[in-house]
Amino acid sequence: MSELLGHFNYWIVIVLMMTGFYIVIARPNLIKKIIGLFIFQTSVFILFISMAKIEGGTAPIIEEGISVYSNPLPHVLILTAIVVSLATTALGLALVVRIREAYGTMNEDDIHVQDEEG
Amino acid sequence: MGHLVDIVLLGLLMITGFAIARMRSLLALAMLTSIYSLLSASLFVVLDAVDVALTEAAIGAGISTVLMMAAVALTNDEEKTPWHAPLLPSIVVFATGAALVYGTLDMPHYGDPSAPVHQHVAPTYLQDTPGVIGVPNVVTSVLASYRGYDTLGEVTVIFTAGVGVLALLGYRLRRCNIQVPGIRKLVVLRVIAKLFFPLILLFALYVLFHGDYGPGGGFQAGVIFATGFILYALAFGLGNAQRLIPRAFLRIMMATGVLIYAAVGIESMLLGGKFLEYRVLADDPVTGQHLGIMLIEVGVGITVASVVLLIYYGFVSRHCQAPEDM
Numbered sequence: 001m002s003e004l005l006g007h008f009n010y011w012i013v014i015v016l017m018m019t020g021f022y023i024v025i026a027r028p029n030l031i032k033k034i035i036g037l038f039i040f041q042t043s044v045f046i047l048f049i050s051m052a053k054i055e056g057g058t059a060p061i062i063e064e065g066i067s068v069y070s071n072p073l074p075h076v077l078i079l080t081a082i083v084v085s086l087a088t089t090a091l092g093l094a095l096v097v098r099i100r101e102a103y104g105t106m107n108e109d110d111i112h113v114q115d116e117e118g
Numbered sequence: 119m120g121h122l123v124d125i126v127l128l129g130l131l132m133i134t135g136f137a138i139a140r141m142r143s144l145l146a147l148a149m150l151t152s153i154y155s156l157l158s159a160s161l162f163v164v165l166d167a168v169d170v171a172l173t174e175a176a177i178g179a180g181i182s183t184v185l186m187m188a189a190v191a192l193t194n195d196e197e198k199t200p201w202h203a204p205l206l207p208s209i210v211v212f213a214t215g216a217a218l219v220y221g222t223l224d225m226p227h228y229g230d231p232s233a234p235v236h237q238h239v240a241p242t243y244l245q246d247t248p249g250v251i252g253v254p255n256v257v258t259s260v261l262a263s264y265r266g267y268d269t270l271g272e273v274t275v276i277f278t279a280g281v282g283v284l285a286l287l288g289y290r291l292r293r294c295n296i297q298v299p300g301i302r303k304l305v306v307l308r309v310i311a312k313l314f315f316p317l318i319l320l321f322a323l324y325v326l327f328h329g330d331y332g333p334g335g336g337f338q339a340g341v342i343f344a345t346g347f348i349l350y351a352l353a354f355g356l357g358n359a360q361r362l363i364p365r366a367f368l369r370i371m372m373a374t375g376v377l378i379y380a381a382v383g384i385e386s387m388l389l390g391g392k393f394l395e396y397r398v399l400a401d402d403p404v405t406g407q408h409l410g411i412m413l414i415e416v417g418v419g420i421t422v423a424s425v426v427l428l429i430y431y432g433f434v435s436r437h438c439q440a441p442e443d444m
Binding site: 014026045059072089095 | 121124125128129131132135136138139144147148151154155158161162165166167168169170173174177178181182185186188189190192193198204207208210211212214215218219222223225227228229230231233235236238239240243244247248254255256257260261265268269272275276278279282283286287331332333335337341422426429432433436
């Protein structure tokens with residue numbers, strides 16, 4: 001039981017990560033791929049934040065009378081990673097919009113066909 | 119109790135993830151992604167990461183969704199069925215997943231205080247922050263002071279993304295006053311938008327300047343500030359929003375924020391310290407740290423707010439732009 005609870009967060013993270021991964025490799029729609037990437041990214045965030053948690057600890061804001069805090073370092077790393085995820089999502093969506101304007105489609109398979117017909 | 123909430127939230131996240139994988143309507147997908155983000159933000163609160171939760175709620179559930187919907191509105195496609203069978207991707211995904219699960223078996227248990235990750239620098243940060251930096255929020259002190267170099271890099275990444283989106287979606291655009299059709303009749307929305315606009319900006323400033331003491335800081339404040347203007351643009355049209363805060367001004371501000379950050383670093387070098395060593399900025403080291411952190415957070419906020427608004431303008435004004443103009 002403790003083995004199950006001790007790793008539960010990590011396993012769900014892996015399920016989410018693989019869901020995102022599957023969307024990225026199996027779905028031809030480019031916006032859907034970016035959403036898959038977004039799910040993948042968020043699952044990594046959850047992995048890091050789960051590792052930072054200390055049983056019985058509290059948020060790392062120093063206050064008198066509290067001695068156990070969760071680890072602040074992964075929080076900092078993920079905070080900035082979330083901001084970078086905004087940057088990648090925005091840039092990816094902008095690329096999709098331009099691709100759609102150039103090819104008239106967002107479907108990867110149709111784009112390949114158009115490229116081969118050249 | 120904490121465990122129970124944790125398990126329920128993770129279960130909901132999994133359901134949302136599967137729904138996203140199955141859903142075909144792109145608009146519904148954008149909404150589901152927002153729910154997914156909001157759920158993970160709630161999970162971060164349970165896991166004690168309040169700063170991260172605020173960031174995820176503002177960026178993941180807020181701005182990313184707005185951008186996705188803007189992109190979907192420009193493309194309005196339903197997802198088509200893929201030509202190839204999903205057998206190979208399924209095998210790859212299951213194999214990778216199994217390898218990762220095998221990898222987690224060696225990991226320390228969730229919440230274990232003796233895990234290696236808690237033994238390295240984190241105890242030093244927690245111990246020294248009150249005396250050396252003098253701000254109660256350790257996340258802010260690590261982000262802005264101990265790891266100030268990283269954060270400068272991060273702001274530069276945001277700046278670069280802003281430049282990239284401008285390059286892709288058009289730097290020079292015709293003035294256009296695009297508005298949601300029929301929105302003039304929605305009096306309630308317009309009144310609420312007018313009432314909330316100053317409150318959102320005020321809240322952004324609170325998040326910015328209170329970041330030393332509670333969850334918050336430049337990144338979150340910048341995004342919330344931009345959301346205020348996005349609400350204004352939605353309710354009163356893009357043209358009015360651009361009259362309020364023009365593109366040219368945002369383009370200057372986007373670079374100004376990064377420069378403020380770098381200038382604080384150079385200033386501390388001129389005063390005899392190292393790059394981004396805030397303690398030399400004032401006579402008292404703790405006051406210097408306070409001043410440095412405040413200045414760089416303002417820089418971060420300015421850049422993030424300008425970039426987010428410029429990206430939003432870029433996507434929306436694409437609607438009244440004929441492709442051959444490019």
